Amino acid sequence: MHPLIELRGVGRHYRLGAIEVPALVDINLSIQAGEFVAVIGQSGSGKSTLMNVLGCLDSPTVGQFLIDGQDASQLGPDELAGLRRERFGFIFQRYHLLPHMDARANAELPAVYAGASSSARRERAEALLTRLGLGERMHHKPNELSGGQQQRVSIARSLMNGGQIILADEPTGALDSQSGKEMLVLLRELNERGHTIILVTHDAHVASHAHRIIELRDGKVLRDSGTPAEHRPVDPQAKESMVWSRGSRWGRLQMQWREALQSAVQSLRGNRLRTALSMLGISIGIAAVVSILALTGAARGSIEKDVGSLMSGRIPVSRGNSQLPPGTQAQPFRPSEIEAVRALPGVKAVTVEREIQLTARHASRDAMVSVLGAEAQTLVGRKLKLVEGRYFNAMDFAATTQVAVIDEKARKALFKPGESPLGRTLLVAPQGTPAEGGAALAGTSGAAVPVGVALPLTIVGVVAPGTGGALSFGPWLGQVLTPHTTFSRKLDVRVDADQFNVLLDFTVPPAEVRKQLIYRLKALHGVEDFEAWNADEEFRKFQQITGAMALLFAGVGAISLLVGGVGVMNIMLVSVSERTREIGIRMAIGARQGDVRLQFLVEAVLLCCLGGALGVFLSWLCAQGINVAQEELRVEVSWAALGVAFAVSSVVGLVFGTVPARRAAALSPVEALTRE
Incomplete structure (x- = not known):
């Protein structure tokens, strides 16, 4: 039967810059299961390094380290962690308890990494702490426990997964004499229960409690009393060697994530x-x-x-084209041409853009405004909504009535806050024209307003942008809308237009309507001296x-x-x-x-x-x-x-x-x- 622990020519060297320092030199040891071994030596003798190698905390530089015949010196980090988890228990001089966990949680920790269920590990931790005299202190944190009590918690932790091999590093070093005696008694009891105890100390009195003493000096074994002749492996009186029920993979993952969280x-x-x-x-x-x-x-x-509401559903057409040959003059759009466009499939309506800038006056206020010749579909084309009064009716268009609808900008410029503009008379005339005398021409109809004379308009409605957004798009000047018949006879007698908007009903794709529109106007003009752009595409x-x-x-x-x-x-x-x-x-x-x-x-x-x-x-x-x-x-x-x-x-x-x-x-x- 092979030894529980065996070291064959083990050496451990550390490199300090260019210098290699040997900590262990040619160590050959065999430790049987159930032994109580003390490793003694002065500071720097290599006893801590030996303990680290024995506990799989460190790997030898040379040689073989076998546990139950398995060469641990060739194992990777996670495989060494498995050995420490399943076979070893550590009792440190400074206890090494996690300060944010209570005694029970500290004792449970090895079982967490072993995949034990929360109920199973809680039950075992409580049993171990009670056996070690900490039944009333298991919910206290380390800073609420004495040194002896903290060391007992570390013992419970070392036994959690069975602790077949217990490594005690100066376990009495931080304890008073009475607590130190109790610690040695506990180690002896654990050995009697079948645990292999390896005690590292510099105190010969503490080492004397072991059955076998190994003395180190300068990294070499100076003396080894050997395994006592009467030593026999002891069957554990209590089932200390734990084999946890690992459960399903999903359960282990849950525990792993729960502990991490x-x-x-x-x-x-x-x-x-x-x-x-x-x-x-x-x-x-x-x-x-x-x-x-x-x-x-x-x-x-x-x-x-705002932009989509203003641009979608229409095709703006304007006179002029940057691609025209030099010297070629673009033609305006005649009424017959506009009617030809209105007859195209997919066209809902055509609104002619006829607009001039004039001076408007009401009472003592005057302002530059943009006067538009409005049609029935102008509000729809310009995305305006009526907020007060009325819009133009058929009688207004037929009788060339001198009425007007103004927007909010014109209202603010010409009227006092809170003053209603409905029914008031607005005088519009070219810039610099005196407004006096305009009233004398109020009844004139059927002829253009003479140059230098103001045209009186009665306000019947107020409009505002109908986009409903945070921004509104429109002219910088206030707008004054008047029936297009009135505009043509009293302000601008031209019958031709420089621009118009084609409103779509979407029964035909906008791109197809634009294509047919360009084809029709090009045939009428003989040349493409205009621009028709797809507002949806631009949008x-x-x-x-x-x-x-x-x-x-x-x-x-x-x-x-x-x-x-x-x-x-x-x-x-x-x-x-x-x-x-x-x-x-x-x-x-x-x-x-x-x-x-x-x-x-x-x-x-x-x-x-x-x-x-x-x-x-x-x-x-x-x-x-x-x-x-x-x-x-x-x-x-x-x-x-x-x-x-x-x-x-x-x-x-x-x-x-x-x-x-x-x-x-x-x-x-x-x-x-x-x-x-």
Whole structure:
């Protein structure tokens, strides 16, 4: 039968710069199951290094290290973690308990990495702590326990998964004499129950309690009393060797994630100020991105609504073409040509754009206005809505009535606030023409107004932009609409037009209507001396521009999110440095590299998600503030934005938490445990 532990020519060398320092030299040892061995030596003799090799915390530089015939010196990090988890229990001089966990949780920890169910490990931890005299203290944290009680918790932890081999590193070094005696008694009892005890000490009195003493000096075995002749392997009186029911893979994954999440929450709660500052950085980034997207989305929607309402469903046609040969003069559009266009399939109506700039006066106020010759479809073509009074009727068009409809700009320029313009007389005349005397021509009909004489118009209605958006598109000047018959006879006697709008009924595709319109007018004019542009196509180009602008603004906001992510990575790297000893403890009791990596990744993702939630709330608060401050632009944070924010938060945590997590998982258990 092979020994439980066997070392064959084991050496462990450390490199300090260009110098190689031997810590162990040609160690040959065999330890049988159930032995009580003390490794003694002065500081620097190599006893701690030997213990690290025996406990699979470190690997030898040369030689073989066998456990039950298995060569542990050739195993990888996760396989060594499995050996530590299933066979070893550690009792450290400084206890190495996790401060944020109570006694029971500290004792349970090895079983978590062994895949034990929560109820099974809780029951065993309570039984072990009760047996060790801590039944009333199992819910106390380490700082609430004495040194002896903390050492008993570490013993319970070492026995959690069975603890076939217990390595005790100076277990009495930090205890008073009475607690030290009790500790040695406990170790003897554990040995009598069948545990193999390897005690590392510099105290000869403590070493005398062991059955076998191995003395080291300068990394070599100076003396070995050997396995006592009367030694016989002892059958465990209690079933200390635990074989946990591992359950399903899904159950093990649940426990792994639950432990990682609990650890992350405890770590974040333990560093509240740092957590709050890190969350603030992420929340500012998320709030910036969500707010910018919501604000630009609202602005873009409003602008596109205005532009789309103004441009969609019509084809503007104007006199002139930049492609005409030099010297060629563009012809105006005659009434017969406009009627030919009106007869095309897919044309709902044609509105002639006849407009001049005049001076308008009411009482003591005057202003430059744009006077339009309006038709029945002008309000539809110009996307205007009647807000007060009436529009022109058939009688107005037939009798060339001197009536007018004004817009809000003209109203504000010519009337006092709150004053109704309905029924009032407005005088319009070329700029610089005296308004006096216009009243004498009020009854004139059927002839153009003589040059230098003002035309009186009775206001019958008020219109406003009908787009309903935050922005309105139209002329800079106020508008005065008068029947086109009145306009033609009293203001502009020309019958030809320089531009008109074709309103579509969408029974024929707009592109086809435009194609037929160009063909018809080109045939009538003999040359394409006009321009007819597709408003819908131009509107799609406009949408592309606004979409690009929205992405640009979102990119600017994403810079702050990137800065927040870098801050999280920095904080997590600091956390790894501060919690190196905790990482070493977890690895010593059986945590795999994947367990450590998952723990820090979950912490980073949780931190970013909390920051993302705060950022979403801040962006929602900002949107509400904007909506309260004004009514034209409605800003909303959609559920889609919430989902994207949380997804982005998770990705930021995952990306920027990877480097710290990998660094934590790559730590050597020995190096991690030696840091304070």
